[in-house]
Amino acid sequence: MATKRRRILWALPLLLLAAVLWAGAQARRINNEAEILAATGTDAIKMLKAYAEGIQHKDVESLLEHYAQDYSNPAQGFWEQVTRNERDGVRLSDWRSGTPREFSKAEIEEQLQQFLASFTTLEMAKLKLTAVEEIRPEEGTAVLRSVLWVRGQDLESRTFETQATLRFWVQRHGETLLIHRQELLSGETVSGDRRGFSEIARASGIDFVAQQNPLFSTPEWTPEKFGILRYGPAGVSAADYDGDGWDDLFFADGRAPRLYRNLGGSQSSPLRFEDVTVQVGLPQEEFGVNIGLFVDFDNDGDLDLFESRFMAGGLLYRNDGPGADGYTVFTDVSASANLGRGFVTVAAAADYDLDGDVDLYLGRYLDPRKELPTTLFYTRNGQGNSLLRNDGDLTFTDVTASAGVREGGLTLGVAWGDYDRDGDPDLYVANDFGRNALLRNEGKGEDGIVRFSDVSQEAGALDFGFGMSASWGDPDNDGDLDIYVSNVHSGQRWYGQAITLYHYLFNSVRQGTIGQDLATFREIYRYAGADWSDYGDSMVNGNSLLINDGAGHFTEVPEATRTNPFGWYWGSTFLDYDNDGRQDLYAANGWISGRTYDDL
Amino acid sequence: MSAVAHIDDYKSGLHYSDEFRGEMSWNGYEANNLLRNEGCREGEVDQAGDSCTLRFSDVAHVLGADDLRDSRGVAVTDIDNDGDLDLAINHNTGYEPMTPQGPAALLRNDVGSSRGWLSLQLRGTTSNRDAIGAVVSLEAGGLRQTRQRTAGSGYASQQSGRLHFGLGDAPSVDRLTIRWPSGKEETFEDIPARSRIRITEGEGLEVLSAGH
Numbered sequence: 003m004a005t006k007r008r009r010i011l012w013a014l015p016l017l018l019l020a021a022v023l024w025a026g027a028q029a030r031r032i033n034n035e036a037e038i039l040a041a042t043g044t045d046a047i048k049m050l051k052a053y054a055e056g057i058q059h060k061d062v063e064s065l066l067e068h069y070a071q072d073y074s075n076p077a078q079g080f081w082e083q084v085t086r087n088e089r090d091g092v093r094l095s096d097w098r099s100g101t102p103r104e105f106s107k108a109e110i111e112e113q114l115q116q117f118l119a120s121f122t123t124l125e126m127a128k129l130k131l132t133a134v135e136e137i138r139p140e141e142g143t144a145v146l147r148s149v150l151w152v153r154g155q156d157l158e159s160r161t162f163e164t165q166a167t168l169r170f171w172v173q174r175h176g177e178t179l180l181i182h183r184q185e186l187l188s189g190e191t192v193s194g195d196r197r198g199f200s201e202i203a204r205a206s207g208i209d210f211v212a213q214q215n216p217l218f219s220t221p222e223w224t225p226e227k228f229g230i231l232r233y234g235p236a237g238v239s240a241a242d243y244d245g246d247g248w249d250d251l252f253f254a255d256g257r258a259p260r261l262y263r264n265l266g267g268s269q270s271s272p273l274r275f276e277d278v279t280v281q282v283g284l285p286q287e288e289f290g291v292n293i294g295l296f297v298d299f300d301n302d303g304d305l306d307l308f309e310s311r312f313m314a315g316g317l318l319y320r321n322d323g324p325g326a327d328g329y330t331v332f333t334d335v336s337a338s339a340n341l342g343r344g345f346v347t348v349a350a351a352a353d354y355d356l357d358g359d360v361d362l363y364l365g366r367y368l369d370p371r372k373e374l375p376t377t378l379f380y381t382r383n384g385q386g387n388s389l390l391r392n393d394g395d396l397t398f399t400d401v402t403a404s405a406g407v408r409e410g411g412l413t414l415g416v417a418w419g420d421y422d423r424d425g426d427p428d429l430y431v432a433n434d435f436g437r438n439a440l441l442r443n444e445g446k447g448e449d450g451i452v453r454f455s456d457v458s459q460e461a462g463a464l465d466f467g468f469g470m471s472a473s474w475g476d477p478d479n480d481g482d483l484d485i486y487v488s489n490v491h492s493g494q495r496w497y498g499q500a501i502t503l504y505h506y507l508f509n510s511v512r513q514g515t516i517g518q519d520l521a522t523f524r525e526i527y528r529y530a531g532a533d534w535s536d537y538g539d540s541m542v543n544g545n546s547l548l549i550n551d552g553a554g555h556f557t558e559v560p561e562a563t564r565t566n567p568f569g570w571y572w573g574s575t576f577l578d579y580d581n582d583g584r585q586d587l588y589a590a591n592g593w594i595s596g597r598t599y600d601d602l
Numbered sequence: 603m604s605a606v607a608h609i610d611d612y613k614s615g616l617h618y619s620d621e622f623r624g625e626m627s628w629n630g631y632e633a634n635n636l637l638r639n640e641g642c643r644e645g646e647v648d649q650a651g652d653s654c655t656l657r658f659s660d661v662a663h664v665l666g667a668d669d670l671r672d673s674r675g676v677a678v679t680d681i682d683n684d685g686d687l688d689l690a691i692n693h694n695t696g697y698e699p700m701t702p703q704g705p706a707a708l709l710r711n712d713v714g715s716s717r718g719w720l721s722l723q724l725r726g727t728t729s730n731r732d733a734i735g736a737v738v739s740l741e742a743g744g745l746r747q748t749r750q751r752t753a754g755s756g757y758a759s760q761q762s763g764r765l766h767f768g769l770g771d772a773p774s775v776d777r778l779t780i781r782w783p784s785g786k787e788e789t790f791e792d793i794p795a796r797s798r799i800r801i802t803e804g805e806g807l808e809v810l811s812a813g814h
Contacts, residue, residue: 036606090713092638092661153663163663190659198665199689203708212674212693212704227615230623237675237758238692238706247810249679249762251690253706264681273682273710293675293758301731310758350754353730353783360730360753374615378605417755420737425785427735471757476748477639478656481739483750488757506606515609547656564658565637570629573676573757577687581717581768583745584639587658588689590673590757594623595630595696595703602628 036505050129058127070182077102097189124154142174162193207275215256225370241296316341345385352418365413375435382410419474432469475576488571491544498538636662679762686714718769718795729783743772
């Protein structure tokens with residue numbers, strides 16, 4: 003009863019907000035504004051799509067149809083490209099505006115002719131709407147921000163890619179929007195010969211092909227509520243399990259995970275792999291394995307293997323060294339290991355209690371049969387994560403509750419890192435649909451128990467969005483660990499405005515779902531207050547690089563840093579691929595490829 | 603947008619069903635990104651003097667590292683021991699009736715090894731044997747780099763246990779400091795570039811190979 007009352011008290015500000023929204027005039031205004039935003043965005047996308055087709059077809063006439071007859075800008079420059087640097091076969095150029103002069107439609111035509119003459123063919127041309135900056139419905143005008151994004155071959159037959167941010171002032175003429183002014187905000191072109199990396203999986207003997215988890219097709223596991231989860235798997239691990247000095251590869255999978263032994267290679271003989279899954283004692287099939295971790299859990303000098311499973315508890319294989327046939331022997335010791343229940347998506351190991359053996363943190367998602375994310379933009383109905391303490395003899399004890407690290411999000415990324423440099427590992431958890439968590443390791447208390455504090459908000463590490471992976475690194479070489487989180491940079495970002503969220507809240511009152519979602523709104527209110535202008539945008543503005551100031555506070559880099567490309571990102575990681583001493587980033591993109599080329 | 607207008611539909615799980623999506627792609631055939639760290643913008647060091655506005659450029663497409671499949675996990679490793687970091691990528695199937703998105707990718711790096719590097723293996727004695735959690739700082743060519751030994755990061759993936767540092771044009775590492783999980787700190791100096799070394803906690807440094 004007392005809990006219930008407290009819950010109601012907590013919800014009061016929201017109920018108040020909802021009551022205000024419910025008030026007739028306000029509700030009509032929100033409805034109206036939301037509809038105008040949606041209509042403007044939809045029409046803008048239509049115009050930009052047609053514009054991109056004009057570029058693809060090098061059709062100046064059709065491009066000029068998007069400009070008003072009386073186009074005029076007293077101070078506009080022609081687009082110019084200036085080389086910033088050239089190395090490793092990559093030329094990098096910045097776009098800028100040349101000397102300002104008066105622009106009419108004739109100058110626009112000249113500019114477009116110049117642009118279209120700067121390449122021979124295009125394999126892709128897009129104009130992404132990134133923001134509707136202003137709408138004046140009574141005048142029929144709007145200001146749009148858009149990114150011109152093309153890939154193709156330039157005049158030197160080099161592959162190039164350009165992204166340039168443009169601002170368009172448009173005016174409605176019946177069904178269509180016409181540009182009556184434009185401005186180049188920034189732009190970048192890279193070109194090269196596509197020979198920096200070679201795809202050698204199949205040629206080197208890696209014949210792995212990811213498969214779906216067959217259990218999702220059984221009555222017991224049909225994901226009635228969140229069917230899309232089947233497209234989530236899976237991870238990959240690089241580890242030298244046989245200690246021969248060549249890293250081996252493990253591909254996790256819905257149906258049949260595989261271990262490939264690296265047989266080595268040299269200048270004269272190409273790199274080769276052998277699928278040794280069965281030879282080392284791992285099963286031919288194992289359903290729902292999303293991650294395998296190679297860790298010397300028993301400190302005997304070789305790497306043991308932990309595998310998560312979504313529909314059952316985890317698996318632990320002890321590395322017993324080479325057998326008579328020369329293959330490493332992995333022995334299944336899961337039965338006594340106490341690895342907890344399923345729904346596991348991700349895992350990371352570290353010695354959190356500094357007792358000399360390596361412990362395990364497991365991240366979980368929701369039960370897709372019964373649950374789906376409460377709202378599109380916030381949920382906390384995950385199955386709960388676990389911290390498993392290694393007891394030294396390949397058995398584990400669940401210490402989640404005493405350590406305070408259950409978390410409640412839909413976890414898709416976990417990474418240990420000592421961000422506060424006090425000698426013990428802290429934990430970052432990236433969650434889908436909502437907010438992430440930074441859990442600071444407070445060390446052993448007087449009772450001998452290690453506890454963690456959720457410092458996400460005070461440390462500036464909430465990172466609202468669809469978090470799908472997390473990594474620690476030091477890209478600014480200042481000695482402390484920064485965080486990279488993959489997210490979604492949606493083509494619908496323009497729609498992620500406060501008005502859309504208010505509209506959703508209003509509709510959830512009207513449609514009677516507010517009761518189910520009250521806790522969700524309460525949490526958003528707790529983190530973002532009642533002004534949701536930034537919240538909506540931060541949900542869909544893409545990957546985040548959070549820079550540590552050395553005192554344990556994080557700030558997301560500005561958009562100009564360009565670590566938030568368009569797309570739907572899963573794996574991401576730091577790496578210094580060009581050995582220049584600065585950590586670069588790789589980010590894996592793509593959600594579900596069907597028959598069309600649509601994005602969200 | 604219908605998820606905003608018709609919350610009841612959303613709650614039914616409709617939007618997450620194959621039937622709803624049909625044969626449409628949701629961000630299908632999208633390219634992975636390799637974001638090259640361009641360092642700080644000149645003259646833009648903040649007041650603390652220890653950080654600045656970083657800038658990155660996506661060079662995946664023009665280097666051939668872009669992989670259009672529905673990528674999921676990524677593991678970084680010098681898989682061919684040539685002194686630069688390669689990428690192993692796992693995928694999902696995509697919409698099943700379509701051509702498979704599932705084949706794994708191994709992207710061999712053919713550009714990095716033109717510059718110097720150091721590959722470091724750690725072995726704990728008091729600390730856990732894998733030295734997971736050890737933090738290594740390295741000074742070379744005027745840069746101070748920091749890495750930690752991890753086991754599990756990114757999306758459901760594990761990066762190579764060997765720590766890899768790019769050294770640019772520097773002929774050697776001036777200084778390398780390890781903070782082991784046990785709390786012990788050790789420093790080593792003057793390690794030549796293009797070396798593979800192993801450091802065992804409290805027992806010193808072994809050169810596994812040098813000068814490739």
